[in-house]
Amino acid sequence: MAERTVAVLAGGLSHERDVSLRSGRRLSVALRGQGLTVEEWDTDAGLIERLRKHRPDAVIVALHGGEGENGSVQTVLEMLEVPYVGTSSQGCRRAWDKPTAKALLEKSGYATPAWVVLPHSTFRELGAQDVLDAIVERLGLPLILKPDQGGSALGTQVVREASELPAAMVGCFAYGDTVLAERLVEGVEVAVTVIETDAGPVALPAVEIVPENGVYDYTARYTAGLTDFFAPARLSDESAKAVGELAVAAHRLLGLRDISRTDAIVCEDGTVQFLEVNLSPGLTETSTVPMAVEASGSSLGSVFGELVSRAVERRS
Structure with a gap:
């Protein structure tokens, strides 16, 4: 372990660059604490040359959004035969598209809020107000709008009154050409991390999310003090088991690898x-x-250190 060199890819050109750099720095410190030699690399025009020249034992993709999660960087790493921590390029493409992920989970019998997906061109061609009226008629209010691809809740808008919908749609389209409009469900919001082990994917304790303003948007996610977190979540044993099973199911059904995080809502009826x-x-x-x-009683360094070992072993 001590002789291994790990390259942490962070930064990139997506809207989530700053968050990615913060994630990369924290992960690098944690891995160095495990005795690993860690290099922090941005994803720019020099990346492929660096990968060819330095050939790290493994790469960890700490990029958020864009090429870091849509399979692009993963494809490059696969072409160069560089082992890396995280989901394969094919799995990335499945899960990166929110409607695709929702459809696959729903088809397998898991509940997900009702939704519709519409590109910006539909509003131009069919008349924005008529399309908006049809969305409300189909899904009701309140709604949550989000880009069909992306992370960190960028572009996410909550709509409680029909009059708010046009401006919210414009705000959402600023981050993507296609919008996922979803029925807003109330309940306990949780995030469930799944880590792969020798025994298979395992769900860590769910984290309960209580944003100060009621919406877990970009600001609430990354500004200290604007959101209260409870780890483990304040759930019944039955609900805690259910969210863990959902997260593991999502990990498996979408073909994910090493680590993932599933976001879910536990409604009042369970x-x-x-x-x-x-x-x-x-x-x-x-x-x-x-x-x-x-x-879970572990540390970031030990968890990712084990994932690095798994990635290296996959190569051999």
Whole structure:
């Protein structure tokens, strides 16, 4: 372990660059504490040359959004035969698209809030107001709007009145060309981290999320003090088991690998609603994965150190 060199990829050009850099720095410190030699690399025009020249024993993709989660960087690593921690390029493409992930989970019998997906062109061609009216008629209010691809809740808008919908849609389209409109379900919001072990994927204790303003948006995620977290979540044993089973099921059904985070809502009647899955979850001071790891009695360095070992072994 001590002789291994790990390259942590962080930064990139997505809207989540700053968060990725924070995640990369924290992860690098944790891995160095495990005796690993760690290099922090940005993803720029020099990345492939660095990979060819330095050939790290493994790469950890700590990129959020864009090429870090849509399978692009993973494809490059696969072409160069560089082992890496995280989901394969094919799995990334499945899970990166929120509607695809929701459809696969729903088809397998798991609950997810009703939704529709529409590109920006539909509003231009069919008339924005008519399309908006049809959305409300189909899903009701309140709604939550989010880009069909992306992370960190960027572009996410909550709509409680029909009059708010046009402006919210414009705000959402600022982060993508296609919008996922979803029925807003009330309940306990949780994030469940899944880690792969020799015994298979295991769900860590769920983390309960209580944002000050009621919406877990970008600001609430990454500004200390704006959200209260409870790890483990304040759930009944039955609900805690259910969210863990959902997260493991999502990990398996979507073909994920090594680590993932599933976001869900536990409704008052005990129903667990799948929201989305994250392939490269944040590792900042306000991110839920480190909280879940700590609640499980482990440490970020030891967890990712083991994942590095798994990645290296996959190569041999």
